[in-house]
Amino acid sequence: DADVTQTPRNRITKTGKRIMLECSQTKGHDRMYWYRQDPGLGLRLIYYSFDVKDINKGEISDGYSVSRQAQAKFSLSLESAIPNQTALYFCATSDPMDSVLTEGEQFFGPGTRLTVL
């Protein structure tokens, strides 16, 4: 089974709808992240969480919110979706104390392709 899972994998919605993207992990990591990927722009950080009680905005948080329900779950919400939020969304995890071998590494889910019409 995958260590980092995302649901749904694909979603098409309409402008103005509320959408929730979910991320679950079995790696036992405290740190979780949400990124969006756009062609030619790479990955940009939306929100990150260092533990259940710690939520931080990334560089492009406007129009998004998050919820860290448990160590293993981190959800991203679009309160009122708009077409320029059409993108590929990735969840990732990390743990600086995991091991020397994985120091600094982030572990990514398979992504959610969101289309806002």
Add this chain to the structure above:
Amino acid sequence: AQSVTQLGSHVSVSEGALVLLRCNYSSSVPPYLFWYVQYPNQGLQLLLKYTTGATLVKGINGFEAEFKKSETSFHLTKPSAHMSDAAEYFCAVSEKTSYDKVIFGPGTSLSVIP
């Protein structure tokens, strides 16, 4: 502020030819440097990373990269391209003082021609 540039959004090589993907970074403190690969319809996975020590880093699938501080570069190479290397490649940088905040480059799409 940190930043990453990748020269060439698309690179095509013949099967068996040298692969060279360029990455330059800016960082005000000693950096951690990464190369991630994204295969179609998949998430990113780590190819290799530089944190400290030897500046020539070897990764999975025959890839390697060299950290050159004087040139602020971390170019990715592979001596002989394979069809399975076709993918999107991302260079990334983070600061050793807060290495969980990673800045990604725009990516380079590698095509391998038979």
